[in-house]
Amino acid sequence: MELFAALERDDYEELLFCQDKASGLKAIIAIHDTTLGPALGGTRMWTYASEEEAIIDALRLAKGMTYKNAVSGLNLGGGKTVIIGDPKKDKNEAMFRAFGRYIQGLNGRYITAEDVGTTEEDMNIIYEETDYVTGTSPSYGSSGNPSPATAYGVYQGMKAAAKAAFGTDSLEGRTVAVQGVGNVAFSLCKHLYEEGAQLIVTDINKEAVRRTVETYGAKAVDPADIISVDCDIYAPCALGATINDDSLPLIKAKVIAGAANNQLKEPRHGDALHGLGIVYAPDYVINAGGVINIADELNGYNKERAYKQVAKIYDSITRVLEISRTSGLPSYAAADHLAQERISMLKNSRSTFLRDGHHTLSRRQLRG
Structure with missing residues:
Protein backbone atom coordinates (compact mmCIF):
# COMPACT_ATOMS: atom_id res chain seq x y z
CA MET A 1 0.00 0.00 0.00
CA LYS A 63 -13.41 10.78 6.10
CA GLY A 64 -16.93 9.70 6.91
CA MET A 65 -16.68 11.51 10.25
CA THR A 66 -15.58 14.72 8.52
CA TYR A 67 -18.67 14.64 6.34
CA LYS A 68 -20.95 13.54 9.18
CA ASN A 69 -19.83 16.37 11.47
CA ALA A 70 -20.01 18.92 8.66
CA VAL A 71 -23.54 18.00 7.53
CA SER A 72 -24.69 17.89 11.16
CA GLY A 73 -23.61 21.50 11.63
CA LEU A 74 -20.99 20.63 14.24
CA ASN A 75 -17.82 22.68 14.60
CA LEU A 76 -15.73 19.53 14.50
CA THR A 136 -17.58 8.23 29.47
CA SER A 137 -19.90 7.31 32.34
CA PRO A 138 -22.53 9.85 33.43
CA SER A 139 -20.82 9.95 36.82
CA TYR A 140 -18.06 11.92 35.06
CA GLY A 141 -20.63 14.43 33.78
CA SER A 142 -20.76 12.70 30.42
CA SER A 143 -23.59 11.35 28.25
CA GLY A 144 -22.71 7.68 28.62
CA ASN A 145 -23.59 5.14 25.96
CA PRO A 146 -24.40 6.99 22.68
CA SER A 147 -26.47 4.12 21.23
CA PRO A 148 -29.90 5.48 22.27
CA ALA A 149 -29.12 8.86 20.69
CA THR A 150 -27.93 7.20 17.49
CA ALA A 151 -31.10 5.11 17.38
CA TYR A 152 -33.33 8.14 17.94
CA GLY A 153 -31.61 9.97 15.09
CA VAL A 154 -32.02 6.98 12.75
CA TYR A 155 -35.70 6.83 13.71
CA GLN A 156 -36.17 10.51 12.87
CA GLY A 157 -34.27 10.16 9.59
CA MET A 158 -36.25 7.07 8.66
CA LYS A 159 -39.48 9.00 9.11
CA ALA A 160 -38.17 11.75 6.83
CA ALA A 161 -37.17 9.19 4.19
CA ALA A 162 -40.57 7.50 4.48
CA LYS A 163 -42.28 10.81 3.81
CA ALA A 164 -40.23 11.28 0.64
CA ALA A 165 -41.11 7.78 -0.55
CA PHE A 166 -44.69 7.33 0.63
CA GLY A 167 -46.01 10.86 1.13
CA THR A 168 -46.35 10.46 4.91
CA ASP A 169 -43.81 10.06 7.68
CA SER A 170 -46.01 7.69 9.66
CA LEU A 171 -44.40 4.29 10.14
CA GLU A 172 -47.55 2.66 11.48
CA GLY A 173 -48.17 -0.55 9.55
CA ARG A 174 -44.90 -0.27 7.64
CA THR A 175 -42.73 -3.38 7.47
CA VAL A 176 -39.13 -2.63 8.44
CA ALA A 177 -36.36 -5.22 7.91
CA VAL A 178 -33.55 -4.61 10.39
CA GLN A 179 -30.19 -6.17 9.64
CA GLY A 180 -28.29 -6.50 12.92
CA VAL A 181 -29.92 -5.94 16.31
CA GLY A 182 -27.08 -4.73 18.50
CA ASN A 183 -27.42 -1.87 20.98
CA VAL A 184 -28.35 0.81 18.43
CA ALA A 185 -30.78 -1.32 16.45
CA PHE A 186 -32.46 -2.69 19.58
CA SER A 187 -33.21 0.88 20.66
CA LEU A 188 -34.37 1.68 17.12
CA CYS A 189 -36.74 -1.27 17.22
CA LYS A 190 -38.32 0.17 20.36
CA HIS A 191 -39.22 3.40 18.54
CA LEU A 192 -40.54 1.46 15.54
CA TYR A 193 -42.57 -0.93 17.68
CA GLU A 194 -44.13 1.91 19.64
CA GLU A 195 -45.23 3.57 16.39
CA GLY A 196 -46.81 0.37 15.14
CA ALA A 197 -44.29 -0.83 12.56
CA GLN A 198 -43.94 -4.53 11.74
CA LEU A 199 -40.40 -5.77 12.37
CA ILE A 200 -38.34 -8.39 10.56
CA VAL A 201 -34.90 -8.87 12.13
CA THR A 202 -31.70 -10.82 11.81
CA ASP A 203 -28.27 -11.01 13.43
CA ILE A 204 -25.42 -13.49 13.68
CA ASN A 205 -25.94 -13.20 17.45
CA LYS A 206 -28.88 -15.51 18.14
CA GLU A 207 -29.38 -14.14 21.65
CA ALA A 208 -29.79 -10.61 20.27
CA VAL A 209 -32.41 -11.91 17.83
CA ARG A 210 -34.24 -13.80 20.59
CA ARG A 211 -34.35 -10.68 22.77
CA THR A 212 -35.80 -8.58 19.94
CA VAL A 213 -38.38 -11.19 18.98
CA GLU A 214 -39.57 -11.57 22.58
CA THR A 215 -39.57 -7.85 23.37
CA TYR A 216 -41.02 -6.38 20.18
CA GLY A 217 -42.82 -9.25 18.49
CA ALA A 218 -40.39 -9.24 15.57
CA LYS A 219 -40.17 -11.98 12.98
CA ALA A 220 -36.69 -13.53 12.70
CA VAL A 221 -35.06 -14.58 9.43
CA ASP A 222 -31.69 -15.98 8.45
CA PRO A 223 -28.97 -13.34 7.90
CA ALA A 224 -28.69 -14.36 4.25
CA ASP A 225 -32.39 -13.66 3.66
CA ILE A 226 -32.88 -10.23 5.23
CA ILE A 227 -31.93 -8.27 2.12
CA SER A 228 -34.59 -9.97 -0.01
CA VAL A 229 -37.61 -10.02 2.32
CA ASP A 230 -40.81 -8.21 1.37
CA CYS A 231 -40.66 -4.93 3.28
CA ASP A 232 -41.20 -1.21 2.95
CA ILE A 233 -37.94 -0.16 4.60
CA TYR A 234 -34.58 -1.90 4.82
CA ALA A 235 -32.52 -0.79 7.82
CA PRO A 236 -28.87 -1.93 7.65
CA CYS A 237 -27.56 -1.72 11.22
CA ALA A 238 -24.56 -4.07 11.19
CA LEU A 239 -21.26 -3.62 9.36
CA GLY A 240 -21.08 -1.81 6.04
CA ALA A 241 -21.14 -2.56 2.31
CA THR A 242 -24.46 -4.46 2.33
CA ILE A 243 -25.53 -2.47 -0.74
CA ASN A 244 -23.47 -4.14 -3.45
CA ASP A 245 -23.66 -5.93 -6.79
CA ASP A 246 -25.06 -9.09 -5.20
CA SER A 247 -27.70 -7.44 -3.02
CA LEU A 248 -29.06 -4.80 -5.40
CA PRO A 249 -31.18 -7.19 -7.53
CA LEU A 250 -32.72 -8.67 -4.36
CA ILE A 251 -33.90 -5.47 -2.64
CA LYS A 252 -37.69 -5.08 -2.47
CA ALA A 253 -37.72 -2.12 -0.08
CA LYS A 254 -38.63 1.36 -1.29
CA VAL A 255 -36.54 3.01 1.44
CA ILE A 256 -33.08 2.26 2.83
CA ALA A 257 -32.49 3.92 6.18
CA GLY A 258 -30.24 2.40 8.83
CA ALA A 259 -27.49 2.91 11.37
CA ALA A 260 -24.57 1.13 9.69
CA ASN A 261 -21.56 3.06 8.42
CA ASN A 262 -20.44 2.81 4.78
CA GLN A 263 -23.60 1.06 3.61
CA LEU A 264 -22.69 1.48 -0.06
CA LYS A 265 -19.85 -0.81 -1.08
CA GLU A 266 -18.95 1.69 -3.80
CA PRO A 267 -20.44 5.05 -4.87
CA ARG A 268 -21.82 3.45 -8.02
CA HIS A 269 -24.15 1.41 -5.85
CA GLY A 270 -25.69 4.68 -4.67
CA ASP A 271 -26.11 5.63 -8.32
CA ALA A 272 -27.88 2.32 -8.88
CA LEU A 273 -30.29 2.92 -5.98
CA HIS A 274 -31.11 6.33 -7.42
CA GLY A 275 -31.78 4.78 -10.81
CA LEU A 276 -34.10 2.21 -9.25
CA GLY A 277 -36.09 4.94 -7.50
CA ILE A 278 -35.19 3.64 -4.03
CA VAL A 279 -35.00 6.40 -1.42
CA TYR A 280 -31.62 6.12 0.32
CA ALA A 281 -30.96 8.06 3.52
CA PRO A 282 -27.16 8.59 3.41
CA ASP A 283 -25.58 6.70 6.28
CA TYR A 284 -23.42 9.41 7.79
CA VAL A 285 -26.36 11.84 7.85
CA ILE A 286 -28.93 9.51 9.39
CA ASN A 287 -26.61 7.88 11.95
CA ALA A 288 -25.14 11.13 13.30
CA GLY A 289 -27.22 11.12 16.49
CA GLY A 290 -24.46 9.59 18.57
CA VAL A 291 -21.83 12.10 17.57
CA ILE A 292 -24.27 15.01 17.96
CA ASN A 293 -25.05 13.75 21.45
CA ILE A 294 -21.43 13.37 22.57
CA ALA A 295 -20.44 16.66 20.93
CA ASP A 296 -22.80 18.32 23.41
CA GLU A 297 -20.44 17.13 26.16
CA LEU A 298 -17.89 19.67 24.96
CA ASN A 299 -20.28 22.39 26.18
CA GLY A 300 -21.23 20.64 29.43
CA TYR A 301 -23.73 17.89 28.67
CA ASN A 302 -27.45 18.64 28.68
CA LYS A 303 -29.57 15.73 27.47
CA GLU A 304 -32.62 17.78 26.51
CA ARG A 305 -30.53 20.18 24.43
CA ALA A 306 -28.61 17.31 22.84
CA TYR A 307 -31.73 15.38 21.81
CA LYS A 308 -33.30 18.49 20.29
CA GLN A 309 -30.27 18.63 18.02
CA VAL A 310 -30.48 14.90 17.28
CA ALA A 311 -34.12 15.34 16.25
CA LYS A 312 -32.97 17.73 13.53
CA ILE A 313 -31.66 14.73 11.60
CA TYR A 314 -35.22 14.64 10.23
CA ASP A 315 -34.59 18.06 8.69
CA SER A 316 -31.12 17.06 7.44
CA ILE A 317 -32.45 14.00 5.62
CA THR A 318 -35.33 16.05 4.21
CA ARG A 319 -32.87 18.63 2.89
CA VAL A 320 -30.58 16.04 1.32
CA LEU A 321 -33.46 14.26 -0.39
CA GLU A 322 -34.89 17.54 -1.66
CA ILE A 323 -31.50 18.47 -3.18
CA SER A 324 -31.38 15.01 -4.74
CA ARG A 325 -34.88 15.43 -6.18
CA THR A 326 -34.33 18.88 -7.64
CA SER A 327 -30.76 18.38 -8.88
CA GLY A 328 -30.99 14.81 -10.09
CA LEU A 329 -28.01 13.85 -7.92
CA PRO A 330 -28.11 10.55 -6.05
CA SER A 331 -28.77 11.24 -2.37
CA TYR A 332 -25.27 10.20 -1.25
CA ALA A 333 -23.79 12.75 -3.68
CA ALA A 334 -26.22 15.43 -2.46
CA ALA A 335 -25.03 14.81 1.11
CA ASP A 336 -21.38 14.94 0.03
CA HIS A 337 -22.08 18.24 -1.72
CA LEU A 338 -23.51 19.76 1.47
CA ALA A 339 -20.50 18.65 3.53
CA GLN A 340 -17.94 19.78 0.98
CA GLU A 341 -19.69 23.12 0.54
CA ARG A 342 -19.52 23.91 4.26
CA ILE A 343 -15.87 22.90 4.59
CA SER A 344 -14.83 24.77 1.43
CA MET A 345 -16.66 27.90 2.51
CA LEU A 346 -14.75 28.01 5.80
CA LYS A 347 -11.44 27.20 4.13
CA ASN A 348 -11.92 30.01 1.64
CA SER A 349 -13.05 32.42 4.32
CA ARG A 350 -10.05 31.58 6.48
CA SER A 351 -7.63 31.95 3.57
CA THR A 352 -9.07 35.36 2.69
CA PHE A 353 -8.95 36.47 6.32
CA LEU A 354 -5.28 35.54 6.70
CA ARG A 355 -4.29 36.86 3.27
CA ASP A 356 -5.69 40.27 4.15
CA GLY A 357 -3.34 40.54 7.10
CA HIS A 358 -5.60 39.38 9.91
CA HIS A 359 -4.63 36.81 12.50
CA THR A 360 -6.61 34.17 14.33
CA LEU A 361 -6.32 33.11 17.93
CA SER A 362 -6.65 29.58 19.16
CA ARG A 363 -9.62 28.65 21.32
CA ARG A 364 -7.29 28.29 24.26
CA GLN A 365 -5.94 31.81 23.71
CA LEU A 366 -9.46 33.16 23.41
CA ARG A 367 -10.42 31.52 26.70
CA GLY A 368 -7.43 32.85 28.21
Whole structure:
Protein backbone atom coordinates (compact mmCIF):
# COMPACT_ATOMS: atom_id res chain seq x y z
CA MET A 1 0.00 0.00 0.00
CA GLU A 2 1.37 3.41 -1.00
CA LEU A 3 0.49 5.38 2.11
CA PHE A 4 1.15 8.92 0.91
CA ALA A 5 -0.78 8.28 -2.29
CA ALA A 6 -3.72 7.09 -0.18
CA LEU A 7 -3.49 10.19 2.02
CA GLU A 8 -3.23 12.57 -0.92
CA ARG A 9 -6.18 11.04 -2.74
CA ASP A 10 -8.69 12.38 -0.20
CA ASP A 11 -6.43 14.99 1.40
CA TYR A 12 -5.94 13.40 4.83
CA GLU A 13 -3.97 15.43 7.33
CA GLU A 14 -2.42 12.74 9.48
CA LEU A 15 -2.08 8.98 9.99
CA LEU A 16 -0.56 7.73 13.23
CA PHE A 17 0.55 4.23 14.25
CA CYS A 18 0.49 3.60 17.99
CA GLN A 19 1.94 0.51 19.63
CA ASP A 20 2.61 -0.62 23.17
CA LYS A 21 4.32 -4.00 23.30
CA ALA A 22 3.58 -4.68 26.97
CA SER A 23 -0.19 -4.31 26.61
CA GLY A 24 -0.52 -5.52 23.03
CA LEU A 25 -1.81 -2.19 21.73
CA LYS A 26 -1.78 -1.83 17.96
CA ALA A 27 -3.78 1.25 17.02
CA ILE A 28 -4.13 3.44 13.96
CA ILE A 29 -5.43 7.00 14.28
CA ALA A 30 -6.54 8.71 11.08
CA ILE A 31 -7.23 12.45 11.06
CA HIS A 32 -8.92 13.51 7.86
CA ASP A 33 -9.78 17.20 8.17
CA THR A 34 -9.77 19.76 10.99
CA THR A 35 -11.07 22.77 9.08
CA LEU A 36 -14.23 22.99 11.18
CA GLY A 37 -12.55 22.11 14.48
CA PRO A 38 -10.74 19.26 16.24
CA ALA A 39 -11.31 15.83 14.76
CA LEU A 40 -13.97 13.81 16.60
CA GLY A 41 -14.49 10.13 15.92
CA GLY A 42 -14.76 6.88 17.82
CA THR A 43 -12.37 4.04 18.52
CA ARG A 44 -13.20 0.75 16.82
CA MET A 45 -11.65 -2.56 17.93
CA TRP A 46 -11.81 -5.35 15.39
CA THR A 47 -10.08 -8.54 14.25
CA TYR A 48 -8.82 -7.26 10.91
CA ALA A 49 -7.50 -9.80 8.44
CA SER A 50 -4.44 -7.62 7.77
CA GLU A 51 -2.81 -4.37 8.81
CA GLU A 52 -3.62 -2.91 5.39
CA GLU A 53 -7.31 -3.69 5.90
CA ALA A 54 -7.17 -1.87 9.25
CA ILE A 55 -5.52 1.19 7.66
CA ILE A 56 -8.12 1.32 4.88
CA ASP A 57 -10.93 1.10 7.43
CA ALA A 58 -9.45 3.87 9.59
CA LEU A 59 -9.05 6.17 6.59
CA ARG A 60 -12.53 5.49 5.25
CA LEU A 61 -14.17 5.98 8.63
CA ALA A 62 -12.24 9.19 9.35
CA LYS A 63 -13.41 10.78 6.10
CA GLY A 64 -16.93 9.70 6.91
CA MET A 65 -16.68 11.51 10.25
CA THR A 66 -15.58 14.72 8.52
CA TYR A 67 -18.67 14.64 6.34
CA LYS A 68 -20.95 13.54 9.18
CA ASN A 69 -19.83 16.37 11.47
CA ALA A 70 -20.01 18.92 8.66
CA VAL A 71 -23.54 18.00 7.53
CA SER A 72 -24.69 17.89 11.16
CA GLY A 73 -23.61 21.50 11.63
CA LEU A 74 -20.99 20.63 14.24
CA ASN A 75 -17.82 22.68 14.60
CA LEU A 76 -15.73 19.53 14.50
CA GLY A 77 -13.54 17.77 11.99
CA GLY A 78 -13.25 14.08 11.25
CA GLY A 79 -11.01 11.39 12.64
CA LYS A 80 -11.17 7.73 13.64
CA THR A 81 -9.15 5.09 15.46
CA VAL A 82 -9.02 1.37 14.86
CA ILE A 83 -7.39 -1.00 17.34
CA ILE A 84 -6.34 -4.34 15.90
CA GLY A 85 -7.51 -7.14 18.18
CA ASP A 86 -10.40 -9.24 19.40
CA PRO A 87 -12.57 -7.08 21.66
CA LYS A 88 -13.82 -10.18 23.46
CA LYS A 89 -10.42 -11.40 24.63
CA ASP A 90 -7.60 -8.94 23.89
CA LYS A 91 -8.68 -5.93 25.97
CA ASN A 92 -6.87 -4.87 29.12
CA GLU A 93 -6.56 -1.72 31.21
CA ALA A 94 -2.95 -1.07 30.20
CA MET A 95 -3.91 -1.09 26.52
CA PHE A 96 -6.49 1.67 26.86
CA ARG A 97 -4.34 3.72 29.20
CA ALA A 98 -1.47 3.56 26.71
CA PHE A 99 -3.87 4.56 23.96
CA GLY A 100 -5.10 7.46 26.11
CA ARG A 101 -1.54 8.75 26.40
CA TYR A 102 -1.22 8.77 22.61
CA ILE A 103 -4.42 10.82 22.36
CA GLN A 104 -3.15 13.22 24.99
CA GLY A 105 -0.01 13.70 22.94
CA LEU A 106 -2.12 15.07 20.09
CA ASN A 107 -3.04 17.97 22.36
CA GLY A 108 -6.67 18.22 21.32
CA ARG A 109 -6.37 17.66 17.56
CA TYR A 110 -8.33 14.43 18.01
CA ILE A 111 -11.13 13.56 20.44
CA THR A 112 -12.28 9.95 20.70
CA ALA A 113 -15.43 8.09 21.76
CA GLU A 114 -16.71 4.51 21.72
CA ASP A 115 -17.44 2.59 18.53
CA VAL A 116 -17.80 -1.01 17.43
CA GLY A 117 -15.90 -3.23 19.87
CA THR A 118 -15.38 -0.59 22.56
CA THR A 119 -17.54 0.45 25.49
CA GLU A 120 -18.28 3.19 27.98
CA GLU A 121 -16.02 1.37 30.44
CA ASP A 122 -13.15 1.50 27.93
CA MET A 123 -13.68 5.26 27.56
CA ASN A 124 -13.50 5.60 31.35
CA ILE A 125 -10.04 4.00 31.29
CA ILE A 126 -8.89 6.30 28.48
CA TYR A 127 -10.16 9.24 30.55
CA GLU A 128 -7.58 8.35 33.20
CA GLU A 129 -4.91 9.53 30.75
CA THR A 130 -6.56 12.29 28.69
CA ASP A 131 -9.41 14.78 28.70
CA TYR A 132 -9.88 14.31 24.96
CA VAL A 133 -12.46 11.52 25.22
CA THR A 134 -16.26 11.57 25.23
CA GLY A 135 -18.91 8.98 26.00
CA THR A 136 -17.58 8.23 29.47
CA SER A 137 -19.90 7.31 32.34
CA PRO A 138 -22.53 9.85 33.43
CA SER A 139 -20.82 9.95 36.82
CA TYR A 140 -18.06 11.92 35.06
CA GLY A 141 -20.63 14.43 33.78
CA SER A 142 -20.76 12.70 30.42
CA SER A 143 -23.59 11.35 28.25
CA GLY A 144 -22.71 7.68 28.62
CA ASN A 145 -23.59 5.14 25.96
CA PRO A 146 -24.40 6.99 22.68
CA SER A 147 -26.47 4.12 21.23
CA PRO A 148 -29.90 5.48 22.27
CA ALA A 149 -29.12 8.86 20.69
CA THR A 150 -27.93 7.20 17.49
CA ALA A 151 -31.10 5.11 17.38
CA TYR A 152 -33.33 8.14 17.94
CA GLY A 153 -31.61 9.97 15.09
CA VAL A 154 -32.02 6.98 12.75
CA TYR A 155 -35.70 6.83 13.71
CA GLN A 156 -36.17 10.51 12.87
CA GLY A 157 -34.27 10.16 9.59
CA MET A 158 -36.25 7.07 8.66
CA LYS A 159 -39.48 9.00 9.11
CA ALA A 160 -38.17 11.75 6.83
CA ALA A 161 -37.17 9.19 4.19
CA ALA A 162 -40.57 7.50 4.48
CA LYS A 163 -42.28 10.81 3.81
CA ALA A 164 -40.23 11.28 0.64
CA ALA A 165 -41.11 7.78 -0.55
CA PHE A 166 -44.69 7.33 0.63
CA GLY A 167 -46.01 10.86 1.13
CA THR A 168 -46.35 10.46 4.91
CA ASP A 169 -43.81 10.06 7.68
CA SER A 170 -46.01 7.69 9.66
CA LEU A 171 -44.40 4.29 10.14
CA GLU A 172 -47.55 2.66 11.48
CA GLY A 173 -48.17 -0.55 9.55
CA ARG A 174 -44.90 -0.27 7.64
CA THR A 175 -42.73 -3.38 7.47
CA VAL A 176 -39.13 -2.63 8.44
CA ALA A 177 -36.36 -5.22 7.91
CA VAL A 178 -33.55 -4.61 10.39
CA GLN A 179 -30.19 -6.17 9.64
CA GLY A 180 -28.29 -6.50 12.92
CA VAL A 181 -29.92 -5.94 16.31
CA GLY A 182 -27.08 -4.73 18.50
CA ASN A 183 -27.42 -1.87 20.98
CA VAL A 184 -28.35 0.81 18.43
CA ALA A 185 -30.78 -1.32 16.45
CA PHE A 186 -32.46 -2.69 19.58
CA SER A 187 -33.21 0.88 20.66
CA LEU A 188 -34.37 1.68 17.12
CA CYS A 189 -36.74 -1.27 17.22
CA LYS A 190 -38.32 0.17 20.36
CA HIS A 191 -39.22 3.40 18.54
CA LEU A 192 -40.54 1.46 15.54
CA TYR A 193 -42.57 -0.93 17.68
CA GLU A 194 -44.13 1.91 19.64
CA GLU A 195 -45.23 3.57 16.39
CA GLY A 196 -46.81 0.37 15.14
CA ALA A 197 -44.29 -0.83 12.56
CA GLN A 198 -43.94 -4.53 11.74
CA LEU A 199 -40.40 -5.77 12.37
CA ILE A 200 -38.34 -8.39 10.56
CA VAL A 201 -34.90 -8.87 12.13
CA THR A 202 -31.70 -10.82 11.81
CA ASP A 203 -28.27 -11.01 13.43
CA ILE A 204 -25.42 -13.49 13.68
CA ASN A 205 -25.94 -13.20 17.45
CA LYS A 206 -28.88 -15.51 18.14
CA GLU A 207 -29.38 -14.14 21.65
CA ALA A 208 -29.79 -10.61 20.27
CA VAL A 209 -32.41 -11.91 17.83
CA ARG A 210 -34.24 -13.80 20.59
CA ARG A 211 -34.35 -10.68 22.77
CA THR A 212 -35.80 -8.58 19.94
CA VAL A 213 -38.38 -11.19 18.98
CA GLU A 214 -39.57 -11.57 22.58
CA THR A 215 -39.57 -7.85 23.37
CA TYR A 216 -41.02 -6.38 20.18
CA GLY A 217 -42.82 -9.25 18.49
CA ALA A 218 -40.39 -9.24 15.57
CA LYS A 219 -40.17 -11.98 12.98
CA ALA A 220 -36.69 -13.53 12.70
CA VAL A 221 -35.06 -14.58 9.43
CA ASP A 222 -31.69 -15.98 8.45
CA PRO A 223 -28.97 -13.34 7.90
CA ALA A 224 -28.69 -14.36 4.25
CA ASP A 225 -32.39 -13.66 3.66
CA ILE A 226 -32.88 -10.23 5.23
CA ILE A 227 -31.93 -8.27 2.12
CA SER A 228 -34.59 -9.97 -0.01
CA VAL A 229 -37.61 -10.02 2.32
CA ASP A 230 -40.81 -8.21 1.37
CA CYS A 231 -40.66 -4.93 3.28
CA ASP A 232 -41.20 -1.21 2.95
CA ILE A 233 -37.94 -0.16 4.60
CA TYR A 234 -34.58 -1.90 4.82
CA ALA A 235 -32.52 -0.79 7.82
CA PRO A 236 -28.87 -1.93 7.65
CA CYS A 237 -27.56 -1.72 11.22
CA ALA A 238 -24.56 -4.07 11.19
CA LEU A 239 -21.26 -3.62 9.36
CA GLY A 240 -21.08 -1.81 6.04
CA ALA A 241 -21.14 -2.56 2.31
CA THR A 242 -24.46 -4.46 2.33
CA ILE A 243 -25.53 -2.47 -0.74
CA ASN A 244 -23.47 -4.14 -3.45
CA ASP A 245 -23.66 -5.93 -6.79
CA ASP A 246 -25.06 -9.09 -5.20
CA SER A 247 -27.70 -7.44 -3.02
CA LEU A 248 -29.06 -4.80 -5.40
CA PRO A 249 -31.18 -7.19 -7.53
CA LEU A 250 -32.72 -8.67 -4.36
CA ILE A 251 -33.90 -5.47 -2.64
CA LYS A 252 -37.69 -5.08 -2.47
CA ALA A 253 -37.72 -2.12 -0.08
CA LYS A 254 -38.63 1.36 -1.29
CA VAL A 255 -36.54 3.01 1.44
CA ILE A 256 -33.08 2.26 2.83
CA ALA A 257 -32.49 3.92 6.18
CA GLY A 258 -30.24 2.40 8.83
CA ALA A 259 -27.49 2.91 11.37
CA ALA A 260 -24.57 1.13 9.69
CA ASN A 261 -21.56 3.06 8.42
CA ASN A 262 -20.44 2.81 4.78
CA GLN A 263 -23.60 1.06 3.61
CA LEU A 264 -22.69 1.48 -0.06
CA LYS A 265 -19.85 -0.81 -1.08
CA GLU A 266 -18.95 1.69 -3.80
CA PRO A 267 -20.44 5.05 -4.87
CA ARG A 268 -21.82 3.45 -8.02
CA HIS A 269 -24.15 1.41 -5.85
CA GLY A 270 -25.69 4.68 -4.67
CA ASP A 271 -26.11 5.63 -8.32
CA ALA A 272 -27.88 2.32 -8.88
CA LEU A 273 -30.29 2.92 -5.98
CA HIS A 274 -31.11 6.33 -7.42
CA GLY A 275 -31.78 4.78 -10.81
CA LEU A 276 -34.10 2.21 -9.25
CA GLY A 277 -36.09 4.94 -7.50
CA ILE A 278 -35.19 3.64 -4.03
CA VAL A 279 -35.00 6.40 -1.42
CA TYR A 280 -31.62 6.12 0.32
CA ALA A 281 -30.96 8.06 3.52
CA PRO A 282 -27.16 8.59 3.41
CA ASP A 283 -25.58 6.70 6.28
CA TYR A 284 -23.42 9.41 7.79
CA VAL A 285 -26.36 11.84 7.85
CA ILE A 286 -28.93 9.51 9.39
CA ASN A 287 -26.61 7.88 11.95
CA ALA A 288 -25.14 11.13 13.30
CA GLY A 289 -27.22 11.12 16.49
CA GLY A 290 -24.46 9.59 18.57
CA VAL A 291 -21.83 12.10 17.57
CA ILE A 292 -24.27 15.01 17.96
CA ASN A 293 -25.05 13.75 21.45
CA ILE A 294 -21.43 13.37 22.57
CA ALA A 295 -20.44 16.66 20.93
CA ASP A 296 -22.80 18.32 23.41
CA GLU A 297 -20.44 17.13 26.16
CA LEU A 298 -17.89 19.67 24.96
CA ASN A 299 -20.28 22.39 26.18
CA GLY A 300 -21.23 20.64 29.43
CA TYR A 301 -23.73 17.89 28.67
CA ASN A 302 -27.45 18.64 28.68
CA LYS A 303 -29.57 15.73 27.47
CA GLU A 304 -32.62 17.78 26.51
CA ARG A 305 -30.53 20.18 24.43
CA ALA A 306 -28.61 17.31 22.84
CA TYR A 307 -31.73 15.38 21.81
CA LYS A 308 -33.30 18.49 20.29
CA GLN A 309 -30.27 18.63 18.02
CA VAL A 310 -30.48 14.90 17.28
CA ALA A 311 -34.12 15.34 16.25
CA LYS A 312 -32.97 17.73 13.53
CA ILE A 313 -31.66 14.73 11.60
CA TYR A 314 -35.22 14.64 10.23
CA ASP A 315 -34.59 18.06 8.69
CA SER A 316 -31.12 17.06 7.44
CA ILE A 317 -32.45 14.00 5.62
CA THR A 318 -35.33 16.05 4.21
CA ARG A 319 -32.87 18.63 2.89
CA VAL A 320 -30.58 16.04 1.32
CA LEU A 321 -33.46 14.26 -0.39
CA GLU A 322 -34.89 17.54 -1.66
CA ILE A 323 -31.50 18.47 -3.18
CA SER A 324 -31.38 15.01 -4.74
CA ARG A 325 -34.88 15.43 -6.18
CA THR A 326 -34.33 18.88 -7.64
CA SER A 327 -30.76 18.38 -8.88
CA GLY A 328 -30.99 14.81 -10.09
CA LEU A 329 -28.01 13.85 -7.92
CA PRO A 330 -28.11 10.55 -6.05
CA SER A 331 -28.77 11.24 -2.37
CA TYR A 332 -25.27 10.20 -1.25
CA ALA A 333 -23.79 12.75 -3.68
CA ALA A 334 -26.22 15.43 -2.46
CA ALA A 335 -25.03 14.81 1.11
CA ASP A 336 -21.38 14.94 0.03
CA HIS A 337 -22.08 18.24 -1.72
CA LEU A 338 -23.51 19.76 1.47
CA ALA A 339 -20.50 18.65 3.53
CA GLN A 340 -17.94 19.78 0.98
CA GLU A 341 -19.69 23.12 0.54
CA ARG A 342 -19.52 23.91 4.26
CA ILE A 343 -15.87 22.90 4.59
CA SER A 344 -14.83 24.77 1.43
CA MET A 345 -16.66 27.90 2.51
CA LEU A 346 -14.75 28.01 5.80
CA LYS A 347 -11.44 27.20 4.13
CA ASN A 348 -11.92 30.01 1.64
CA SER A 349 -13.05 32.42 4.32
CA ARG A 350 -10.05 31.58 6.48
CA SER A 351 -7.63 31.95 3.57
CA THR A 352 -9.07 35.36 2.69
CA PHE A 353 -8.95 36.47 6.32
CA LEU A 354 -5.28 35.54 6.70
CA ARG A 355 -4.29 36.86 3.27
CA ASP A 356 -5.69 40.27 4.15
CA GLY A 357 -3.34 40.54 7.10
CA HIS A 358 -5.60 39.38 9.91
CA HIS A 359 -4.63 36.81 12.50
CA THR A 360 -6.61 34.17 14.33
CA LEU A 361 -6.32 33.11 17.93
CA SER A 362 -6.65 29.58 19.16
CA ARG A 363 -9.62 28.65 21.32
CA ARG A 364 -7.29 28.29 24.26
CA GLN A 365 -5.94 31.81 23.71
CA LEU A 366 -9.46 33.16 23.41
CA ARG A 367 -10.42 31.52 26.70
CA GLY A 368 -7.43 32.85 28.21
